[in-house]
Amino acid sequence: MAAASRNTRHVPERTCVACRRKRPQPDLVRVTLAAEGWRVVPGARTGRGAYVCADAPDCWQEKRLRRAFRADAPAISTQLQALLAHTDQPMNT
Numbered sequence: 001m002a003a004a005s006r007n008t009r010h011v012p013e014r015t016c017v018a019c020r021r022k023r024p025q026p027d028l029v030r031v032t033l034a035a036e037g038w039r040v041v042p043g044a045r046t047g048r049g050a051y052v053c054a055d056a057p058d059c060w061q062e063k064r065l066r067r068a069f070r071a072d073a074p075a076i077s078t079q080l081q082a083l084l085a086h087t088d089q090p091m092n093t
Contacts, residue, residue, distance in 0.1 A: 014051040017068035018059035029054045029083075031069070031076055038072040040079040052080065060084075 012025045028051035032041050038050075050068050053059040060080040065073040 016053045016056075016059055017050045018052055018061075018064035019056065021053070023053065025051070027054055028052060029080065038069050038076055040076065040083060052076075057081075057084065 013022045014025050014028050015022050016028060017031075029040060030045060031038050031050045031052060032045045033039075033048040034041070052065070058064070060077055062073045062077040065076050069076050
């Protein structure tokens with residue numbers, strides 16, 4: 001039984017700040033804290049960040065994001081909606 005557990009790859013889980021569901025990290029979009037405030041920036045990032053479901057537009061509503069991002073919630077909501085408009089598939093960043 002120990003050999004089977006060694007062959008499976010560990011997939012980190014993160015929690016969506018909007019719906020509080022734990023999901024595999026690739027199923028979420030990372031929002032990064034930059035000098036000008038919280039921003040959705042694709043690619044590798046370091047520093048403080050938060051995660052939002054990539055395939056659940058309900059999680060992108062300003063009201064649901066307000067708890068985590070406070071005054072930046074409207075901007076984050078707009079950025080998430082804009083990313084969806086540019087891609088036909090779920091965001092995985």
